[in-house]
Each structure stands twice: as structure tokens, then as C-alpha cells.
Amino acid sequence: xxxxxxxxxxxxxxxxxxxxxxxxxxxxxxxxxxxxxxxxxxxxxxxxxxxxxxxxxxxxxxxxxxxxxxxxxxxxxxxxxxxxxxxxxxxxxxxxxxxxxxxxxxxxxxxxxxxxxxxxxxxxxxxxxxxxxxxxxxxxxxxxxxxxxxxxxxxxxxxxxxxxxxxxxxxxxxxxxxxxxxxxxxxxxxxxxxxxxxxxxxxxxxxxxxxxxxxxxxxxxxxxxxxxxxxxxxxxxxxxxxxxxxxxxxxxxxxxxxxxxxxxxxxxxxxxxxxxxxxxxxxxxxxxxxxxxxxxxxxxxxxxxxxxxxxxxxxxxxxxxxxxxxxxxxxxxxxxxxxxxxxxxxxxxxxxxxxx
Numbered sequence: 001x002x003x004x005x006x007x008x009x010x011x012x013x014x015x016x017x018x019x020x021x022x023x024x025x026x027x028x029x030x031x032x033x034x035x036x037x038x039x040x041x042x043x044x045x046x047x048x049x050x051x052x053x054x055x056x057x058x059x060x061x062x063x064x065x066x067x068x069x070x071x072x073x074x075x076x077x078x079x080x081x082x083x084x085x086x087x088x089x090x091x092x093x094x095x096x097x098x099x100x101x102x103x104x105x106x107x108x109x110x111x112x113x114x115x116x117x118x119x120x121x122x123x124x125x126x127x128x129x130x131x132x133x134x135x136x137x138x139x140x141x142x143x144x145x146x147x148x149x150x151x152x153x154x155x156x157x158x159x160x161x162x163x164x165x166x167x168x169x170x171x172x173x174x175x176x177x178x179x180x181x182x183x184x185x186x187x188x189x190x191x192x193x194x195x196x197x198x199x200x201x202x203x204x205x206x207x208x209x210x211x212x213x214x215x216x217x218x219x220x221x222x223x224x225x226x227x228x229x230x231x232x233x234x235x236x237x238x239x240x241x242x243x244x245x246x247x248x249x250x251x252x253x254x255x256x257x258x259x260x261x262x263x264x265x266x267x268x269x270x271x272x273x274x275x276x277x278x279x280x281x282x283x284x285x286x287x288x289x290x291x292x293x294x295x296x297x298x299x300x301x302x303x304x305x306x307x308x309x310x311x312x313x314x315x316x317x318x319x320x321x322x323x324x325x326x327x328x329x330x331x332x333x334x335x336x337x338x339x340x341x342x343x344x345x346x347x348x349x350x351x352x353x354x355x356x
Contacts (some may be wrong), residue, residue, distance in 0.1 A: 094120035273349035
């Protein structure tokens with residue numbers, strides 16, 4: 001079983017944080033394990049990791065590395081158990097949830113993967129990787145729903161077209177064998193030699209009564225069941241599309257917070273719509289100039305988003321509410337914020353911003 005290539009399973013994300021307090025020799029051991037893993041020497045890397053776990057009393061860094069190596073070895077059940085233990089002992093870290101979600105997605109359990117990615121987002125609202133992965137999970141779930149439609153109706157060309165569009169969201173897929181329920185009889189039939197037929201002998205034939213035709217066999221799936229299943233799939237697809245849209249809106253807000261934190265003025269302003277209405281009495285041009293000056297002031301800024309909730313207000317409008325945590329060298333606050341957003345040029349942008 002291969003790991004889905006689109007999903008991101010980070011191998012060294014936490015090492016910089018976890019190794020700050022370690023001794024210099026620990027860095028050498030980890031670099032050796034990383035090198036062995038990169039070279040594909042998984043067995044040797046795993047043996048070295050297990051030895052370091054014994055020497056370091058089950059240190060989380062080596063547990064994390066062990067889970068990554070087992071994942072690369074396609075030992076998904078063992079890797080799953082390792083990451084589950086990490087989430088239980090360190091529930092505040094988002095990366096183990098993300099990697100565990102990758103494993104469940106590779107096993108085909110997309111609902112579980114979605115649940116874990118949502119937990120990763122809850123532990124760290126600014127963790128953009130989980131948002132990217134959860135969008136891919138929603139697309140996989142949509143693909144699964146369309147496959148179910150095709151199973152019910154193999155002539156459903158609309159579902160086939162949608163399935164192709166969904167699959168196009170992903171990188172080049174691994175080769176997959178497709179099982180066909182029945183092949184054409186003309187393709188199965190073997191050529192045969194013509195047979196010489198003797199002239200029939202003309203004799204009187206006794207006429208018998210015609211046999212009444214039997215009642216037609218009822219199909220395994222009735223038309224009513226097909227219609228009912230189609231309605232279920234339509235509802236399921238609508239829900240998935242709503243979840244995908246919600247995920248895109250959340251991602252836009254996280255990009256906005258990241259641009260603000262990084263003092264990337266152009267990226268920050270690009271999240272605002274062309275008809276954004278400032279709430280301080282300035283017009284849009286004046287407000288943009290004011291924000292450019294504020295974000296360009298030297299110093300450190302950190303903006304975090306938590307408790308993010310999105311409410312759709314139609315197909316192209318939405319309302320997002322969240323807690324904004326702002327920290328700079330000279331000022332800090334924590335406020336409730338509401339953003340009104342709309343779909344503009346295929347991106348979700350802010351039209352109005354309100355603070356409580």
C-alpha cells in the first residue's frame with residue numbers, strides 16, 4: 001500500500017523545536033538516521049532509531065522519527081500505532097495528527113483522516129498544512145461518492161465526468177487496475193470453423209401448445225432504490241462541496257494572518273476585496289496607505305487565529321468569526337473578530353472587518 005503522494009507527511013518539522021535542549025551528540029545521531037532514511041536504508045535507520053529510543057528513555061524525537069521510517073517502509077499499521085501514542089502523550093502537537101491522517105487516508109479511511117486533520121487544526125489554528133490536506137481529503141471523499149454512483153449506474157456519464165474532474169485535483173496517480181464487471185461477448189468469443197449442415201428431412205411435425213412466458217426476473221436493485229441512492233449521493237456531494245468551500249475560506253484567513261505576521265504587505269492587502277469597506281472612516285486608498293505604514297514598522301509581529309467558524313451566506317458570500325491573538329514588540333491584545341467575505345476572481349477576499 002502506497003502513501004498518497006499529494007498529502008504532506010513531514011519528516012523533520014518538529015526536530016528544530018525538540019532538539020534545542022539536547023546534547024550535541026544527539027544531533028549527530030539524528031543526522032545519521034535522516035541520512036540513512038533519505039538513502040532508502042530503512043532497516044538500518046529503524047535499528048538505529050530503536051537503539052536511541054532505549055538510550056534516551058523513549059524520547060519523542062526518536063518516536064517521531066520511528067513513525068516516519070515505518071511509514072516510508074509501508075508498515076502503516078505499526079506507524080499508525082507510533083503516531084497514536086505520540087498524540088496521546090503530546091495532544092497539543094499538530095504534526096503527529098497530520099501524519100496519522102496521512103496514514104489513514106492511505107488506508108482508504110478518509111473520514112478518520114478528516115477527523116484527525118480537524119484535531120490538528122484545533123490544536124494549532126495556524127497550521128496551514130492540515131488545511132491543505134483536509135481539502136484533499138474532501139476531494140477524495142467526493143471521488144468515493146461518485147464511484148458509488150457509477151456502481152449503481154454504469155451509464156451515468158455525468159458522474160464519470162465529475163469523477164474525472166475530481167481526480168484532476170491530484171498529482172499523477174499511481175497506476176490502478178480497474179475491474180470490469182462484464183466484457184463484451186464479441187471480445188470473448190473464439191473464432192469457429194463453419195459446420196456442414198445436412199439437408200433437413202421433411203416429415204410431419206406435431207404441433208404443441210405454446211408455453212406461457214415466465215414472469216421476468218426482478219432486478220436486484222429497483223428503480224426506486226436507484227433514485228433514492230442518487231438523492232443520497234446528491235446530498236452527500238452538496239455537503240462535501242460546502243466543506244471544501246469552508247476549507248478554502250479558512251485557508252484564505254490563515255494566509256491573511258501569516259502575511260500579517262510576516263509583514264508581507266502586498267500578500268496581506270491581496271486578501272481584501274476591491275470593494276472592501278474600512279470601518280475607520282477612511283476610503284480604501286487611504287486605508288491601504290495606512291496599513292502599509294503600520295506593517296512596515298520594524299519589529300516582530302505575530303498574529304494567531306483560534307476558534308475559527310465559517311458560516312456560508314449563499315454560494316459566493318460567507319461570514320467568518322474567530323479569536324485573533326496579536327503580539328508585537330510593543331503591544332498585545334486578544335479580540336473577537338468577524339470577517340465578511342466574498343468570492344472574487346476565484347479567491348475568497350474580505351469585504352468588511354469588525355472587531356469586538
